[in-house]
Amino acid sequence: MERLLQVNDLEVTFQTYAGEVKAVRGVNFHLNKGETLAIVGESGSGKSVTSQTIMRLIPMPPGKITNGQIIFNGQDLVQKTDKEMEHIRGKDIGMIFQDPMTSLNPTMKVGQQIMEVLIKHQNMSKASAKDRAIELLKLVGIPMAEKRVNQYPHEFSGGMRQRVMIAIALASNPKLLIADEPTTALDVTIQAQILELMKELQKKMGTSIIFITHDLGVVANVADRVAVMYAGQIVEMGTVDEIFYNPKHPYTWGLLASMPSLDHDTKEELAAIPGSPPDLTNPPKGDAFAPRNPYAMKIDFEQEPPMFRVSDTHYAKTWLLHPDAPKVEPPESVKRRMRQLATSYAKPVLAKDGE
Template sequence: MTKVLDVKDLHVSFNTFNGEVQAVRGVTFDVTKGETVAIVGESGCGKSVTSQTIMRLIPNPPGFIKEGQIVFEGQDLAQYSEKQMEKVRGNDIAMIFQDPMTSLNPTMTVGRQITEGLIQHQNMSKQEAHEKAIEMLRLVGIPSPESRIKQYPHQFSGGMRQRAMIAIALACQPKLLIADEPTTALDVTIQAQIIDLMKDLQNKIDTSIILITHDLGVVADIADRVVVMYAGKVIETGKLDEIFYQPKHPYTWGLLASMPRLDQDDNTELLPIPGSPPNLLNPPPGCPFAARCPHAMKVCTEQMPETTEVSTTHQVACWLDHPLAPDVKPPAGAVRGE
């Protein structure tokens, strides 16, 4: 499969009054053509910083790329100037932001916000862009697009604003779409509609998707592969079935065990992950999850485990995967199908 994006050993930090916050620490993953890769983890684990760095939207200062590569179609975006990135953003790579009400411009009509990118990147006339914008609104399921195109974001419902954001992102038919929590704050039925819409549009234009989320239910519905992040690091990655049915890292077990399941009894308690993520001003020398892990060993607190291959598509960074480690089984509820 052709790689559309290849992120290699990416480090992103922020300079603060208290010191350097190491938000992303050696993240490596790739996305192939037509594939959906989900990046999951708790709030503050580095998911959104990673996605915004790919788009080069991290403000500098205080943020900066410390090292690493963001290879998109053979070109390292980490070395691109702002002028070069302006040609990429919205055209080759587009992003659906977490909160459409704060991402859409309240002073501009929805139609104008769609036509902007078409005129700039596709060299369309205003009339051509206007017709294309109507087509995009119709494509994402907004009724009466001819009249809706003249309205402002506050005149749209939450679900319609998210659809408008998708229309803006997909107007130029990007090769890579980054969706940062696209279903947050939407009710369950609208969430399902948005996910179905993204899958349908992906099939139509063959775009690749990076989905940033903490909702494993959404991941199960749309993802081909899953990247599990914790404290700025990738700790496990694999195909959807491998992560859900054969998880190897205790943090992945915790995420899965804390997710409600339809096949469980109503009185079954969810198992939360105790403790809090480490302070990335001074990250621990060993595994960042060691302080919260019920299976932590001495080596876990002293040295970060290397990434090992469970299979050609499944990798994990955990000392429990070492041949000399004790045989530890996932807790009840951490493996789907049990």
Template sequence: MEKILEVKDLELSFNTFAGEVKAIRGVNFDLYKGETLAIVGESGSGKSVTTKSIMRLLPENSAEFKSGEILFDGRDLTKLKDKEMQKIRGKDISMIFQDPMTSLNPTMKIGTQIIEPLLKHQKVGKAEAKRIAVDLLRMVGMPNPEQRMKQYPHQFSGGQRQRIVIAVALACNPKILIADEPTTALDVTIQAQILELMKDLQKKIDTSIIFITHDLGVVANIADRVAVMYGGKIVEIGTVDEIFYNPQHPYTWGLLSSMPSVDTADEKLYAIPGTPPDLLSPPKGDAFALRSDYALQIDLEESPPFFKVSDTHYAATWLLHPDAPQVEPPTMIIERMKSYPGSRYYEGGKVNV
């Protein structure tokens, strides 16, 4: 597959009154053409900061790239000046934000807001831009697009506003679409419609998607690959089936165990104890060690490298070291592993996500 984006050893800090917040600590991942990569984790794990660093939408007075590269079209985005980024942002890389109401200008008609990126990035006149904007609204499922072009954001429902935000993001046929928890503010039925819409549009315009979420149920429906983030690092990455049915990191076990499924019995769902680490002074070893029932002594002393599980699956946990003791994952995780060929618990069959 063609590699469209490479993030290499990215380290980013925020300089605050309290000190240096090490928000991103050595993040590596690739994005391939036409795929959807989901980045999952708790609030504060570094998901949104990672993607906003790709868009260069972080405050310049406090955010600082410490090291690493973000390679797109042969250029390192961390080194570009703001004027150079403006030519990429909205044209080649677009973003759908979490809250559609704050993403749209309440004083401007939505037609004007869709036309704006077309006039800026595409060589089209106003009449052609208006025609494309109407087509975009029709493509995202907006009824009566010609009339609705003349309306303001407050005249639309939450789901309709999110469709408008998607239309704005897709106006210039971007190569990469970053979706930052785009369904969080919506109810469940509208969530399903927006996810289905994004999958359909991805096929039509052949874009690559980075999908940020804390909801693993959403991940199962939309992602090809999944990166699990914790404490400013990626701790596990693999295909969606590998992460759901053969997870290896204790943090991934915790996330999956806390998610209800159709097989969930009446017992209480698991809750990961404790809170995420303070990134003003990150832990010396594995950031998840103090919250994990499976922590080894070395987890408190040394950060684990990535261990290879398969050609597409890697996890940063000392439990995968050849000298580590063999531990039993939680019962719910073992049940998932029973359906995954290659797992030591494999029994055949398939469980429901």
């Protein structure tokens, strides 16, 4: 498959009163055309900083790209000026943010906010841009689009506002769409509708998607591949099936086990990952997950593990995959939970629009 995006050894730091925070530490991944990659991890794992760095949206200073390349469509975005990035953002790369109420301008009609993108990046006339804005609102499932194009954000429900954000992001037919936790503020029913909408739009438009989330259950029915992030690094990457059915990193085990089961008959307690993520002003020596890892070995506290190859598409950053390491399987309770979750989230029940 043809690659649209290649991130190589990306490192991002922030200067704070407490010192330099190493927010992203040597991140590598790629995205193929027409593919959806989910980046998953706890708050503070570096997933949103990574996505915003691709868009060159991190404030500089205090943020700084200290190393790496972001090769998009054959160009290194790290080397682009702010002026050059203005022509790429919105036109070639679109972004959907977590909270549409803070992302949309409350003083502008939603139609005007879509039209702005079309006029700037597509050189449309106002009349043509308004017609296209109505088409986009219909495309993302907003009824009575001819009327609602003239309404303000506060006149829309949370789910409908997120649909407007998707319409704005898709206005210029971007090659890449970055969705930064786009369903976090929505209830489960509306969340399912938005996820299904994004899948349908991707099929129609062929857009590549990076989906940022802390919820592995969300990605099961959306992503082609998953990158699991912890402490500013990718610790496991594989296809959705590999991550759900054959996870190799203890952190991935913990994320899967800590998700609630949809089986009403289960009496299992919800698992939790003990401890807290490390302080990235002073990243720990060795494996950053070692203090929270019940399977940690002496080497985990002394030497950072490399990415071990499990298959052509599956890699994990854990010493447990070393040939000399003891053979450790996830506990049976974790295996059982993984099977339940994989089954439960594979086919979510979608309600019809009726917000």
